Amino acid sequence: MASNLSPWGACRSLTLRTRSILQHAERKPAAPFHIARRGLAGNTTSRDPPSGPGSDGALPPSMAGHSSAEKSYTIPPPEQFAPNWLNADAIAKLEQVAAGEDLYDEGVGLKFGKLDELPGKNDHLQKRYPEVIDQVTKLLMRDGKLSKAQRDMSLILNFLRTSSAPKVSPLRPLLPGAPPAHTLPLDPVLYLTLAIDSVAPLLRVRNMKGMAGGGNALELPEPMAARQRRRVAVMWILDAVNKKKSKGSGRAMFAHRVAEEIISVIEGRSTVWDRRQNVHKLGTAARANLNHPALLAKRRK
Amino acid sequence: MATANCWRCLGRPSTQRLLAPSSLASFRAPTSVAAFTTSATLLAKDDNSFSMKGHIRSGKRLVLGKKKKGKTDRSKPPGPGERKAFRKRIQLSNDNALKVTGLPELEAQKLVDPAAVGQIVSLPSDLVDQLRTAEAFKPTQNWGLFRSPHMLVRKDTVDFLGDLTKRVGNKETVRTVIDGERSVGKSMLGLQTMAAGFMNKMVVINIPEAQDLVEARTDYSPIPRTTPEQFSHPTYILKLMQAIRSANEEILSKEIVKLEHIHLPVSVSRNSSLASLASATKEPEFAWPIFHALWQELLQPGRPPIMFTLDGLSHIMRISDYRSPSFNLIHSHDLALIRLFVEALGGKTYFPNGAAIVGVTTKGNSLKVKSMDKALEQAAADQAGLPIPERDAFYAKYDERVFEALKGVKVFDVKSISKLEARSLMEYWAASGVLRMRVDERTVSEKWTLAGNGVLGELERASLYVSRL
Numbered sequence: 188m189a190s191n192l193s194p195w196g197a198c199r200s201l202t203l204r205t206r207s208i209l210q211h212a213e214r215k216p217a218a219p220f221h222i223a224r225r226g227l228a229g230n231t232t233s234r235d236p237p238s239g240p241g242s243d244g245a246l247p248p249s250m251a252g253h254s255s256a257e258k259s260y261t262i263p264p265p266e267q268f269a270p271n272w273l274n275a276d277a278i279a280k281l282e283q284v285a286a287g288e289d290l291y292d293e294g295v296g297l298k299f300g301k302l303d304e305l306p307g308k309n310d311h312l313q314k315r316y317p318e319v320i321d322q323v324t325k326l327l328m329r330d331g332k333l334s335k336a337q338r339d340m341s342l343i344l345n346f347l348r349t350s351s352a353p354k355v356s357p358l359r360p361l362l363p364g365a366p367p368a369h370t371l372p373l374d375p376v377l378y379l380t381l382a383i384d385s386v387a388p389l390l391r392v393r394n395m396k397g398m399a400g401g402g403n404a405l406e407l408p409e410p411m412a413a414r415q416r417r418r419v420a421v422m423w424i425l426d427a428v429n430k431k432k433s434k435g436s437g438r439a440m441f442a443h444r445v446a447e448e449i450i451s452v453i454e455g456r457s458t459v460w461d462r463r464q465n466v467h468k469l470g471t472a473a474r475a476n477l478n479h480p481a482l483l484a485k486r487r488k
Numbered sequence: 489m490a491t492a493n494c495w496r497c498l499g500r501p502s503t504q505r506l507l508a509p510s511s512l513a514s515f516r517a518p519t520s521v522a523a524f525t526t527s528a529t530l531l532a533k534d535d536n537s538f539s540m541k542g543h544i545r546s547g548k549r550l551v552l553g554k555k556k557k558g559k560t561d562r563s564k565p566p567g568p569g570e571r572k573a574f575r576k577r578i579q580l581s582n583d584n585a586l587k588v589t590g591l592p593e594l595e596a597q598k599l600v601d602p603a604a605v606g607q608i609v610s611l612p613s614d615l616v617d618q619l620r621t622a623e624a625f626k627p628t629q630n631w632g633l634f635r636s637p638h639m640l641v642r643k644d645t646v647d648f649l650g651d652l653t654k655r656v657g658n659k660e661t662v663r664t665v666i667d668g669e670r671s672v673g674k675s676m677l678g679l680q681t682m683a684a685g686f687m688n689k690m691v692v693i694n695i696p697e698a699q700d701l702v703e704a705r706t707d708y709s710p711i712p713r714t715t716p717e718q719f720s721h722p723t724y725i726l727k728l729m730q731a732i733r734s735a736n737e738e739i740l741s742k743e744i745v746k747l748e749h750i751h752l753p754v755s756v757s758r759n760s761s762l763a764s765l766a767s768a769t770k771e772p773e774f775a776w777p778i779f780h781a782l783w784q785e786l787l788q789p790g791r792p793p794i795m796f797t798l799d800g801l802s803h804i805m806r807i808s809d810y811r812s813p814s815f816n817l818i819h820s821h822d823l824a825l826i827r828l829f830v831e832a833l834g835g836k837t838y839f840p841n842g843a844a845i846v847g848v849t850t851k852g853n854s855l856k857v858k859s860m861d862k863a864l865e866q867a868a869a870d871q872a873g874l875p876i877p878e879r880d881a882f883y884a885k886y887d888e889r890v891f892e893a894l895k896g897v898k899v900f901d902v903k904s905i906s907k908l909e910a911r912s913l914m915e916y917w918a919a920s921g922v923l924r925m926r927v928d929e930r931t932v933s934e935k936w937t938l939a940g941n942g943v944l945g946e947l948e949r950a951s952l953y954v955s956r957l
Contacts, residue, residue: 260591334956344954375954436574
């Protein structure tokens with residue numbers, strides 16, 4: 188009987204490395220107990236993001252300084268004639284008139300002046316909703332009822348805002364650079380985005396029909412774009428939500444269940460993490476197939 | 489087939505049957521009346537009755553031609569009332585939101601002071617308890633987003649409550665309907681009115697949702713010896729009375745019973761307080777007589793003024809879904825509790841100590857009642873000194889009782905807030921950490937404009953929610 192022991196078996200447990208090798212040179216000594224590592228998130232204690240001139244204010248304003256939050260809140264008197272953009276505009280116009288210029292010199296016949304560059308067909312001046320919110324809302328939609336889905340989305344964010352701060356499990360680290368957990372409820376969009384992006388799988392496994400020979404499919408790992416990854420994650424979350432039992436009546440119940448699942452994702456309790464792990468395991472195993480003769484032959488053609 | 493009677497005495501029913509009590513109701517005192525319920529008892533299957541349908545087997549039932557059912561759900565179903573409680577849950581604090589310090593606490597003077605317009609005030613915890621007991625907070629309001637309950641003193645508040653408290657102080661009766669566009673803050677003004685009532689030592693009675701009384705959701709029973717026949721809501725009135733007692737305990741426990749209540753089913757001594765009268769019974773059956781006695785006591789001279797508020801006025805200005813024993817639909821004004829309110833609002837009840845009777849209309853969940861709309865239109869025109877609009881000559885279904893109920897009321901139209909008020913509100917939201925945005929002139933006027941020129945509910949929707957609610 189052939190022994191199954193081989194040093195190469197250990198390679199199976201290697202996970203995908205998303206960071207460059209260079210940084211591994213300066214790795215810190217191993218943690219005293221086994222903790223899953225995840226790039227920057229290897230340091231599992233939650234901490235404030237670096238605050239400096241380079242970082243673009245990732246902190247919510249409330250956390251900027253505890254001293255300012257404790258200062259007594261006084262309503263500032265209304266500034267009736269404070270210098271503002273309206274006044275500045277008006278003064279500029281008045282100065283134009285005083286200089287004897289025509290008020291509507293620039294772009295004759297155009298109400299708001301001439302554009303430097305014409306906008307493209309699909310250009311937006313400003314997106315109405317954050318990207319994740321837009322995508323998730325449309326994934327929540329059933330029977331084309333967008334307005335209902337938007338209400339659900341809104342209730343989900345509200346629930347995240349009012350539920351207590353999550354406790355992040357060290358075994359299920361979130362994305363590197365995640366803000367400390369206690370600041371999450373005040374920024375529900377970030378909360379939702381973080382949950383979805385953290386459980387989103389990095390790859391999918393594609394089955395090439397009959398390519399393995401003997402009618403067997405050849406499994407090939409394939410990277411996914413960010414939007415695709417989010418879609419898969421949301422569908423997994425919705426699968427988990429549909430298995431939960433409804434405990435209440437009324438319009439808030441569905442949103443309540445989804446929000447509970449989001450929280451359990453952040454806290455590492457959700458079964459969605461297992462699905463992610465399974466896909467990654469399968470992907471790791473299928474890496475070997477990237478050098479399969481059938482595939483190489485196909486590539487050569 | 490076995491019959492209930494033996495073969496010998498086929499002609500007459502067995503004596504066992506005759507002796508057995510047919511129902512529990514027959515043993516009650518003759519004065520008591522069985523409460524109707526709204527459940528359709530006729531539709532319920534009578535298991536004892538012998539039906540010719542199907543084959544009768546003892547023990548097993550043979551099922552043919554059907555697939556086996558999937559796994560049955562063995563988890564515990566939600567208990568009775570649990571689902572509704574989830575739906576109607578009111579959360580008044582959010583530990584995630586930041587604490588906003590330095591805001592003044594609400595006082596009775598703040599609500600009538602023109603200098604306080606545009607201020608955010610915190611609700612003292614005693615008042616919060618009272619308002620919660622009176623069910624002044626609504627599940628649709630956004631109390632749950634903030635650390636502790638705060639509210640904006642707006643111009644409408646000061647205008648309305650200044651007039652109200654002054655007139656009630658002069659022992660006048662204020663009869664007002666709070667009207668306005670959708671989500672402009674009518675129920676919120678109702679809450680502020682109640683707050684003023686509690687702080688000015690009035691006896692506050694509140695019917696939080698008028699539709700609970702007319703949509704055949706609670707049990708009802710006829711009141712004996714009334715013409716035309718009236719109906720009470722035993723369980724609802726009992727709960728209401730308990731709420732009145734606990735919300736106004738401080739006042740009611742000081743007042744002593746003055747009248748003789750011989751006809752009451754419970755004994756009430758002369759020296760007992762009104763609070764003990766209000767809690768004299770736990771039987772729904774006796775709720776109405778005791779509530780009525782309490783009302784009579786409150787109408788005696790020398791008592792504190794009464795504040796009676798009702799939210800959802802249009803629901804009680806129609807024919808209810810209840811049916812009388814002769815299976816006719818009952819008019820809402822024949823339901824005793826509503827009748828009490830309507831007579832007070834229409835000016836038929838005399839209040840020697842002054843009173844504030846406030847009806848709040850609702851636009852989100854309401855019916856179109858043409859009679860009420862016309863009556864309010866006429867009242868508003870009368871108030872403004874304009875020619876009174878005529879009724880539509882081609883509409884035959886005007887309800888005379890509605891016009892009677894709204895005769896001579898004042899209509900208070902809640903308007904949208906100004907930019908200054910919007911600014912202080914948005915600053916409070918930002919200080920709570922809920923609104924993550926710089927609050928300056930530009931953002932305030934942007935949100936104010938988006939909110940239909942300062943409709944308060946729309947302002948919340950425009951600034952507090954990422955996605956539309």
